[in-house]
Amino acid sequence: MPNNDAHPNHNIDRDRLVELYRTMRRIRAFEEAAEKASLSGQVGGAVHLSIGQEAVAAGVCANLRQSDQITTTHRGHGHCIAKGTDPGAMMLELFGKEGGTCGGKGGSMHIADFKVGMLGANGVVAAGIPIAVGAAHGAKLLGEDRVVVCFFGDGAINRGPFMEGLNWASVFKLPVLFVCELNGFASTTHSDAVTAGPGANARAESLGLEAFEVDGNDVAAVDALVGDLIPRIRGGSGPSFLSARTYRLKGHTSVDPAHYRDQEFAAAQWDNDPLARAAGELRRLGLPGEQLASIDSDAAAEMTLVSDAAEAAGHPAPEQAFTDIQDIGAPVWREQA
């Protein structure tokens, strides 16, 4: 178990690590605010927190261009923020308010932000895999040099679209990086208990993909490895697969106390918190404590503002329930009597 001040086996520029840490801290602060709003009832729907997994989102997306694209899952707030989605619009979406990323039509599980290449979170496990593969297929057909990153968890590797999508990407040699976040759980079941064989990487390799492993709680390691992979994929290497071992520090949803796991083990995982590890590394690299503290307080202040704004914002107009459905044969809104 690495401790907070473990000496990493890689070198990273301090300024770059500061930015990675800032991204992680903003994700953490956003999700803590979302958790609070969920528990208070201000956010009505399910909120799946990625607390503990921020290093994967931050380390991967730091290596992408805005024109590159990602798909994510129900546990996707971190990927959205890391790709550049405005947390204000995200929080409005969680609150179901006007001005949300999707106008209040999607909520936490369907955040999308096409202008920054965020092609949508998905409420169906593994459903983002074929969509990411298709986005890459589209890029290839249109002659665009985009890379598509597909985030999913260890729960997804037992669904058919995982096998189909990896095979497809491999057959058509598509520019996709598959990022499997091994967070230990498939919903509320331990992944290991329901997954046969040697695991995700072996499955990927059997389909002709080069598969890599990284400590998913070491943001500098994720950044370094993905920094090597993306240019290769952009250059036409075909798809690659990355397993990032991490841990979901919270339950399946914000209201899941996760009694199904060993409490002692779960508590110990906080020692491996990716934010604490990055902070320790930054201190080792000589970052003054007050600078670190100001990143933390800036993030907290930003997300407090974002939550307050979401609380104050107006609801979408009722006729919005009838828009953006289809051009041909759309329903007609009638005010309820």
Add this chain to the structure above:
Amino acid sequence: MSVISYQEAALQAVAEEMRRDHRVWALGEDLGRGGVFGQYRGLREEFGPERIADTPISEATIMGASVGAALVGTRPVVEMRFADFALCAVDEMVNQAAKARFMFGGQARVPMVIRQPSGMWRSSAAQHSQSLEAWYAHIPGLVVVAPYTPADNKGLLKAAIRCDDPVIYIEHKDNWALEGEVPDDIDYLVPLGPARLARAGGDLTLVTWSKMVGVAERAAALAAAQGMEIEVIDLRTLWPWDQEMVFASVAKTKRLMVVHEAVQVGGFGAEIAATVAEHMADVLTAPICRMGAPRAPISYAKPLEDELRITPELIMANASRQIGG
């Protein structure tokens, strides 16, 4: 105008739209050799393997990848080979293609045509013969099209390819060889929505679609010989369906029969019957008649399969009762 088959009409539609718009491409199993029914014959030679893509037998990913490719600006024509196989891709159709535009607040469109050859043809049994159009008509976000004539198969398919909505496009497998006059105009489009008056008549309105249009026309000919005039409406598009034409016809004939090859229980005929009953009960002079298949899997052996078919004679018998009564 040329006389060509339903299959050739579809082939022309795809080829013309691919020439017109470089974003249009087709993908599915065995397309390179022309598709299972020859409906892509020659396209690989003209457009190459990237735009006429042979895929693995991975229906979920054929569909899901098409959603992704549509979200980023291409216009996939998705071949499902048999409508029955599209059931392997229901999440991708219903949860993804149909919902993406709405869930994402209108940020993206999913312009894709999902071709699902449907219906009974010859001894193909329970997994290669179904008519499941009603399922898709139930799903917000989808357009559902079921052409009968070769001209419509060209004009509707072209319109579907140009449409920004996901379109479930149901071709009848028994229709591939059906010939008819088809306009040569490369901008010949049949709008999605309006029905087609297949035969005029004053005694009974018969609403149907796909292959059953031909069966209904034969029934109408039998009826005419006995002095009964059946008006046959080919719905062409199931969602949205042409209420205006159906209502106008029922206002004239005061009788309604709905006929489809699909299982009658929960079939789309029920929607038409209920809508007419809600709005025009006072006009009707006879109970509405619905005709669909029994709620039985489709058999292999011909005599068993035939038990599930709607024939002109069966329609004629019901029409006589409705008009006579």
